[in-house]
């Protein structure tokens with residue numbers, strides 16, 4: 098189970114604005130998920146090493162060789178606001 | 192009066208000296224036009240996947256030996272979730288419970304004796320972008336060139352007991368990182384930043400006090416100032432019967448005080464979880480050994496060796512060792528030049544002054560060692576005198592030319608006849624001083640001064656004194 102207060106906290110962390118109905122619905126849905134996970138947790142996993150990744154593929158890395166990135170027009174293609182090759186956002190310091 | 196003690200732990204973020212970013216192949220060159228070194232991976236565009244830079248892992252492993260750290264057999268990456276405009280993905284890829292290095296220590300000098308500062312852990316992560324705030328606009332400007340630059344965060348245990356110790360720790364750490372060529376440690380460019388955790392407690396108390404964090408200090412001096420200020424602030428709160436509140440502070444350079452950035456209620460909830468886009472890394476003994484075998488001489492060991500080899504003091508060695516390039520330059524010169532003390536005096540004098548005056552780092556010093564020793568040899572052989580050598584030094588630095596191009600005109604005048612000629616001119620010009628010499632030996636100095644002026648500093652003083660003596664005829 099999950100409290101509505103926790104849902105509000107999680108929504109806030111995810112920068113989601115939920116209406117009261119949505120909060121209600123989310124509390125229910127998340128509650129069901131947690132119940133399901135709790136069911137899984139009943140399984141005794143003593144001695145089983147934790148799985149970090151579904152597929153074992155250790156040491157996947159690349160050499161330190163530079164490649165050129167995106168062109169300026171591509172960089173700002175999806176950006177709602179820019180100026181002089183900077184992304185601009187509402188001021189974040191007082 | 193209650194006596195308090197300070198307890199500090201430092202988190203040092205150091206940019207690793209790679210050519211490309213931690214998880215993509217964008218260049219890490221500093222100072223490029225804004226947002227010119229970004230790709231779909233470091234911009235956090237959907238559907239892209241990070242790939243780890245092997246060099247970054249190797250550099251982190253290189254630190255292990257110098258920090259006396261244990262290397263994790265298995266290391267992995269985790270997501271640290273938070274929203275901020277300089278972090279396009281909405282999370283930073285970092286390491287949470289399986290950092291690449293753990294359980295190390297370094298020794299730092301203190302007034303009494305060397306002290307051990309434990310290193311709790313060191314983990315790899317990616318840097319954020321840069322934000323520029325301008326007065327008079329409603330916007331913040333964002334440059335994401337830095338986003339994804341590989342960082343190593345080195346976390347000390349709370350073993351540091353004063354702002355001065357924090358300073359020594361940072362200095363020692365920086366020397367190690369520079370020596371190993373892990374990082375250029377350029378603080379102006381933000382290659383090394385530091386967070387300070389600080390608490391105080393009445394002397395003798397066993398439990399720790401509530402700690403505050405001072406974030407993002409980009410100079411060792413700020414660390415010292417901010418820690419002193421914060422310790423005093425906490426002390427005043429306690430003495431007035433108040434309670435220290437947990438919080439994150441910033442150092443305000445203009446006001447010279449720490450300022451609350453966020454209180455405990457606003458503390459971040461990072462919700463770490465294993466990074467699903469990256470597998471884990473097994474660090475083999477072979478790889479560790481390969482890296483270990485390529486390690487250069489560490490600063491403390493180098494200092495001991497240099498003290499013995501060149502018979503120079505510990506203090507002078509500290510000056511040379513502080514920057515690897517300085518020590519390298521010194522030793523490069525000594526391959527062909529046999530007077531360490533003379534060379535040292537030049538390094539501490541002329542060279543240092545030149546760098547300061549021109550606001551240059553040693554790497555940018557324009558005279559290469561082989562040219563520099565040519566100058567010192569001219570002086571050693573007494574072909575030129577000290578004043579002339581200093582002038583030639585300036586000209587060499589300015590033009591990049593070799594000493595012999597200037598030494599011709601600066602060559603000492605040792606020819607008896609030529610010197611006699613000039614001495615006679617001097618006596619003619621200032622007969623009164625010459626007269627004084629008969630009764631007052633000190634007047635000779637004034638005479639020599641005149642001579643140097645006339646000969647543009649080139650006269651051989653010893654010979655000239657003799658000639659003056661003869662001419663005046665004591």
Ligand SMILES: [Zn+2]
Nearest residue numbers: 215217230233
């Ligand atoms: Zn990139």
